[in-house]
Amino acid sequence: RVPRAAKETGEEADILQRCRGFMSPPVTDISVLQGNKDEMRTKMEMLIMETQADFCKALEKVDGGTFRVDRWKRKEGGGGISCVMQDGKVFEKAGVNVSVVFGNLTEEAAKQMRSRGKVLKGKDGKLPFVAMGVSSVIHPKNPHIPTVHFNYRYFEIEEEDGTKQWWFGGGTDLTPVYIDKEDAFHFHKTLKEACDKHHPQYYPDFKKWCDRYFYVRHRGETRGIGGIFFDDLDSPNQEEVFSFVKSCARTVVPCYLPIVYKHLSDSFSDEEKDWQQVRRGRYVEFNLVYDRGVKFGLATPGSRIESILMSLPLTARWEYMHEPAKGTREAEMLDALRNPKDWV
């Protein structure tokens, strides 16, 4: 087994050096990160800060605007960095959020985790945890540029005897307003390549999981054309799962930015903008009614509402009995949402 430090010297510069490229100092003190540089929580915090910076900078470059950076603390432990660009030239609303929170699991949260099959033995009923992740939703102005969402997260719980339970979750998915098969192919293929490097079943399994998760039951539609989604990933070992999550996180820019550039100058009509607004309404429905992260956030005391709800679009529309005419591009979009397809 190759020692970690040696293995990473080539790929990773030192912590202080890497932090200089972030949107803000990391949530955890740099000296603490340096002191624990081989721990997974440090490696993951560095990865999510880096993913935030890389994505924000790529978006700033194409938009010409600048992200507002809000650093916030959580009374109960930890905090986050929210980057938001609103009403830019290209993006109506772009949010990229990092959070690193810790404390003791609430009874409610522990119950939820047990219901997901976790056996948790706390010390005097207390379960110290760390949860961290990067998440982002980008709503462009032009209806020919799709909305993208991604989230990569890490969870660690310390049990009574000091052993740690940990797992990773995440995913990247695309929500176009109109179907562009070339875009869909590029997006899924880029994800598939990142997955295939780690396990041949990852892409097919996580693609299906994504279609299942982003399902708006009351509409009988998926939110978008999917991508990948996974949770509770804890095998074969921590290093290998982290390496997979790193591949996914580093795939966000190559998945999305080529699509943005391709449609940057596409012209669009009022009708196309209206259809985008109706689709935005469905996006809001999914996020407020079904999304586990949003529901968990809204129900958690001390959570930062503005960071949770920054995923909502700047504008949305609800038309009574809206149904596109047969044979239109709007009907084609709806069909793909009602009958999820294989794009690669």
Place this chain on the structure above:
Amino acid sequence: RVPRAAKETGEEADILQRCRGFMSPPVTDISVLQGNKDEMRTKMEMLIMETQADFCKALEKVDGGTFRVDRWKRKEGGGGISCVMQDGKVFEKAGVNVSVVFGNLTEEAAKQMRSRGKVLKGKDGKLPFVAMGVSSVIHPKNPHIPTVHFNYRYFEIEEEDGTKQWWFGGGTDLTPVYIDKEDAFHFHKTLKEACDKHHPQYYPDFKKWCDRYFYVRHRGETRGIGGIFFDDLDSPNQEEVFSFVKSCARTVVPCYLPIVYKHLSDSFSDEEKDWQQVRRGRYVEFNLVYDRGVKFGLATPGSRIESILMSLPLTARWEYMHEPAKGTREAEMLDALRNPKDWV
């Protein structure tokens, strides 16, 4: 005790005659209503149909537009009549919905009711029920005309031994974009007068209940400036409660229409329109995250989604970290939502 038929002759014309004024034939066949004219379910269906018609006609008169009328059936029993006016001259979206549904309670619904303290003894596990109501949300275009919502409903369950449990619920509440104390006084006073005719505690109790129910917890704000809200009302007796509900339902037009007429020609700025759109976003948050009726509807198989979600505005807006400057009319509005007031 005055015989019912005699008591009602003066006030109520015959069923066929009254149906002629409705937006559509009632959900239940007229001949069935005529055959059961002394039953509460008939009296309530007539009342909700009448309330729908009176309100729709008053709104059509002020707008100049016409309601689209959709009659729908529910496979499992019953149906409804949805009246919607969209993108009118005065109203951005106006929905007035009647539904009369029946069947056997699902296990989930029975459980919910038991959790609310109802003791229900079913026959072979089956609990036949009838649920009916009229509900409406009106979103005007002009930010100086408030949004209004009302809902009046009746529930009946037949137990094993043939006895019926029944109760009424309902309420009317106002969601302005800017505070107008005169409007708030008029609205609450009209409701108070309707309540006071029946019980001196109704207005104070149901006003508080309304503030409690329409609370957007994650924002720390009420949805609007309230009104009245009540549920599970089953005393002193069925006739008296129905009489109270009738007073409330007949108060909808006098509560709201004078406010609409007063502000019909108010001019407004782009900034005022933006603030309205931000408030609309909060309206969507309440309806999708907390509203019991919406949650119940979205989770119920066979429910008509378009009628449930017709309460959502045509357009809404989510601005990151929106906070009005001190001393502005927007800040005054927010203060009233954060600290519910007594308006009469």
